[in-house]
Amino acid sequence: MSKNYQNLVMQAIKPFAVGALLAVSISGNAQTMSHAEETELSLQPYKATYTAYKWGDDVGEANIELSNLGNQQYSLIYTSKVSKFFLSDKRSEHSIFTVNEDTVVPSEYYYNRSGTGPDKELKVTFSQQGQGKIEVENGETFDWNGEFDNQIYRIDLAKQLAAGKKSLDYNFVNYRGQLRHYGVQVVDKEVLSLPFGKVEAVKVKLIRESKKRETFAWFAPSLNYTLVRLQQFKDGDEQGDIKLKSFEIL
Incomplete structure (x- = not known):
């Protein structure tokens, strides 16, 4: 298999493999709402399954599962498994967070990737000790200024959309x-x-500094503003499209 051919196929499966596509890579701080605009953050555990498409073909599946761990602590797990021709990609993201007075507070974040190409792992810890730190295992340490991890933005975004917000800003650790910083x-x-x-x-657009990529996401009010579709373009060409296949309240 030639290198050019392998690169072409990797471009076919990569958009669905990266949690950044499903999670829209916008975990972060939403604009502050006034007290009158606040909407109660009520979390209902669920599991959502998505079908991933590329070039009109079904190339795999992705899942999101929210679980209640007790004592206002929750778990959010994303998994994906896609393949195209001779290549494959399997990934997972796991966030552990708490809800404190309707505010989502990240605690731990784990990322794992395996399949064709190099395997990767990442652990990020959010410490509230002192002024707060974000520690990336085998990486940098940052001052924690309210950033979220790469996926729990969905919890906050649901609240903001339910409150009727039209424009949001997010800071996060990818x-x-x-x-990183993006807008919605x-x-x-x-x-x-x-x-x-x-x-x-509700259809939203991810606002990046780079204009090469465009990402659109759809969230359903009838399903507690769960992500139901996500579509990404690069330089005007569609990179991929994922669509909700099943939804289950746990």
């Missing part, structure tokens, strides 16, 4: 252990036809 802009409301069925959803 799956590479780097500090509500675009419209649409009725989607998904493997799950027809769902009305």
Whole structure:
């Protein structure tokens, strides 16, 4: 198999393998709402399964599961397994966090990737001791200024969308252990036809500094603003599309 051919195939499966696509890579701090605008943060454990598409083909599956660990502590797990031709990619992200007075507080974040190409692992710890630190295992240590990890933005974003917010800003630590900032802009409301069925959803656009990539995500109010579809483009070409297949309250 030639190197060019392998690179082409990796581009086919990479968008779905990276948790950054499913998680939209925007975990972070939302703009502060006034007390009157606040919406109670009520977390309902669930499991959502998605089908990943590339070039019109089903290339794999992804899952998100939210669990209650007790004492206001929760677990959010993302997994994906995709393959195309001779290549494969398997990834997982695991966030442990607490909810303190309707505020999502990250505690630990784990990332793992295996398959074609180099395997990767990452652990990030958010310490509240002293002024607060973010410690990346075998990496940098940052002052913690309220940043989230790479995926628990979904918990906060659901609250913000339910409150009617149209524009949000997020700071986070990505799956590479780097500090990043993105924005979220509500675009419209649409009725989607998904493997799950027809769902009305709020469409948002991820705002990056780089203009090469465009990412759109859809969240369904009827499913507690769970992510139901995500589509990404690079230089105008679609990189991938994931769609909700099943949703289960746990």
